Amino acid sequence: MFKKIVSFCIILTTFSYSFINIEPPVIGEKEGLSGEVSLGAKYSSGNTDSRSAGLAAKGEYSEKEWLIYLIASYTYGESNDLKDTNDGQFHLRYVHSIIDTTYDYEFFLQTEFNEFQEIKERNLAGANIRKKLDLPFDKFYVALGLFYSYTEPDTISALDPIYRRTRMNSYVSFLKNINKNFSITYLGFYQPNVEAFSDFRISQTLQLNTIITEDLTFTFDINHNYNATPYHEIEKSDIRSTINLRYKFK
Numbered sequence: 001m002f003k004k005i006v007s008f009c010i011i012l013t014t015f016s017y018s019f020i021n022i023e024p025p026v027i028g029e030k031e032g033l034s035g036e037v038s039l040g041a042k043y044s045s046g047n048t049d050s051r052s053a054g055l056a057a058k059g060e061y062s063e064k065e066w067l068i069y070l071i072a073s074y075t076y077g078e079s080n081d082l083k084d085t086n087d088g089q090f091h092l093r094y095v096h097s098i099i100d101t102t103y104d105y106e107f108f109l110q111t112e113f114n115e116f117q118e119i120k121e122r123n124l125a126g127a128n129i130r131k132k133l134d135l136p137f138d139k140f141y142v143a144l145g146l147f148y149s150y151t152e153p154d155t156i157s158a159l160d161p162i163y164r165r166t167r168m169n170s171y172v173s174f175l176k177n178i179n180k181n182f183s184i185t186y187l188g189f190y191q192p193n194v195e196a197f198s199d200f201r202i203s204q205t206l207q208l209n210t211i212i213t214e215d216l217t218f219t220f221d222i223n224h225n226y227n228a229t230p231y232h233e234i235e236k237s238d239i240r241s242t243i244n245l246r247y248k249f250k
Helices: 002-014
Strands: 032-044 050-062 066-079 082-097 103-114 119-132 139-153 163-177 182-193 196-211 216-227 237-249
Touching: 103 139, 119 163
Parallel strands: none
Antiparallel strands: 032 050, 032 237, 050 066, 066 082, 082 103, 103 119, 119 139, 139 163, 163 182, 182 196, 196 216, 216 237
């Protein structure tokens, strides 16, 4: 077990961003340590030469009544030989079942940066209640909670101050298997400021997954982020699509 944990920590410090599997984790579905690494890339040429690459890793440890997982990610990109993407994050989450119910409770921590959204650091700490719904999906969860966020810009000014906010956290997460080799996963967040609902964030990811082998999956990911109150001269909406190759291990 110790060797597995050490190996996993080494992987996390080596690999980062693109999109890992966003399938809702289910307590007790698979016990023990598991994980995956993902490599994503995008390239175009012509009037605009652009390229980006991302690496990510996810590790999970599960018991009968609880699970814990963490994600490390990083992506870098250039257009016409000028850097235009540089961001990453680290996320840790603990999920525990509420016995004899369809509810779980969650605690999470996250830190991230995004150079081209003027975010030097954004740190989050929060908790949710998650409920499993009996719908015509293979997995379907909704959650509601709160988190505290600290956001610091690259350069602090009157236009770009440090933000300390408490936000509501709600999300929808589902998996739908179309056949034995193809599935669709979705994860969407709505995060309003509890003191001003006009100040909100939306983040959503749609994943199209094609299984190549038992351990290897090819995916096409579409990610959309919207921030109603971004920093000075930063666009509110950001869309990213990525082709990924994921490898899972046990």
